[in-house]
Amino acid sequence: MNTASVSLGASTSLQSRFLQLAMAGLLGIFVIGFTGFSHIEAVHNAAHDARHSMAFPCH
Amino acid sequence: MSVFRNVVFVAAIAGLLAGLVLACLQAYATVPLILKAEVYEQAAGGHEHAAAPAAPVADAGTNAMSSAAPAPAAAPAEEEEGWAPADGVERFSFNVLSNVVTGIGFALILVAFSEFAGGIGNWRQGVFWGLAGFAVFTLAPGLGLPPELPAMPAADLIPRQAWWISTVVATAIGLALIAFRRSLPLTVLAIVLIVAPHVVGAPQPASYDTPIPEGLHHQFVVAVTLTNLVFWVVLGAVIGVVRGRFTGQSSSLRDSFA
Numbered sequence A: 001m002n003t004a005s006v007s008l009g010a011s012t013s014l015q016s017r018f019l020q021l022a023m024a025g026l027l028g029i030f031v032i033g034f035t036g037f038s039h040i041e042a043v044h045n046a047a048h049d050a051r052h053s054m055a056f057p058c059h
Numbered sequence B: 001m002s003v004f005r006n007v008v009f010v011a012a013i014a015g016l017l018a019g020l021v022l023a024c025l026q027a028y029a030t031v032p033l034i035l036k037a038e039v040y041e042q043a044a045g046g047h048e049h050a051a052a053p054a055a056p057v058a059d060a061g062t063n064a065m066s067s068a069a070p071a072p073a074a075a076p077a078e079e080e081e082g083w084a085p086a087d088g089v090e091r092f093s094f095n096v097l098s099n100v101v102t103g104i105g106f107a108l109i110l111v112a113f114s115e116f117a118g119g120i121g122n123w124r125q126g127v128f129w130g131l132a133g134f135a136v137f138t139l140a141p142g143l144g145l146p147p148e149l150p151a152m153p154a155a156d157l158i159p160r161q162a163w164w165i166s167t168v169v170a171t172a173i174g175l176a177l178i179a180f181r182r183s184l185p186l187t188v189l190a191i192v193l194i195v196a197p198h199v200v201g202a203p204q205p206a207s208y209d210t211p212i213p214e215g216l217h218h219q220f221v222v223a224v225t226l227t228n229l230v231f232w233v234v235l236g237a238v239i240g241v242v243r244g245r246f247t248g249q250s251s252s253l254r255d256s257f258a
Helices: A014-037 A041-046 A048-053 B002-029 B031-043 B057-065 B089-116 B123-144 B157-180 B184-200 B214-247
Strands: none
Touching: A014 A048, A014 B002, A014 B089, A041 A048, A041 B089, A048 B002, A048 B031, A048 B089, A048 B214, B002 B031, B002 B089, B002 B214, B031 B214, B089 B123, B089 B214, B123 B157, B123 B184, B123 B214, B157 B184
């Protein structure tokens, strides 16, 4: 579908590339989990308006 | 670790920009409605975090299965307000910060996912990827769990979060099957995946009584949906531009599905 030359980080092996992409995706999921889903009261209050405005399940 | 570093770099720039745009849009479109709703909330007797009777977590499955079944009634949890940003500049600043961080989170997911499919080559491909993200993260979960204002009734938080995540995952897999597998049976499976969470149904509150006027809520749903549409399109487009600059070349449009 795509040659390595147009990919980010052209010189890495396919397996390493897969792992690194998966890690980046997991980091994103972790970040979303923190800002959008965390039950910690202070985090909820800090992100309150953003949570409502992004339609995360809230309260 | 060059791939990881590059993905984080592109996602950070795109998330920062799109998050700032979203925060500005929210300041005009959604936050004023939230503040209005909080007036109704105060009038109705304080900040009711658990306005709806809290269903036991164990009921999550059954609750989601039958959307019509009311959750068992329980006393609303007494919740003492913890630290919260003070109204005004502080609250606005934390909203900007939250939007930027959330934007970077979504950008990481979008960049990582799109790299598996060859990467977002330019701003126009980015717009299509952004629309896909909008469908997955805003439209699909928003059908069952519309954006809610403070003081609106809702089922217990955990089942709703579980339904939200399941819907996002199912919709993402469905769209990917349609876009990247040119096969009729898989496309049928994709539609089934996209429809399934809504057949199961989102967890519903036991009662829909709310002090919030319906007009206000409708306005809020429209505002949230449109601001998130802009957010996702900006996010995708910026990823396309930054990634193109970064790799020094952009794949031509005809090579992509867009």
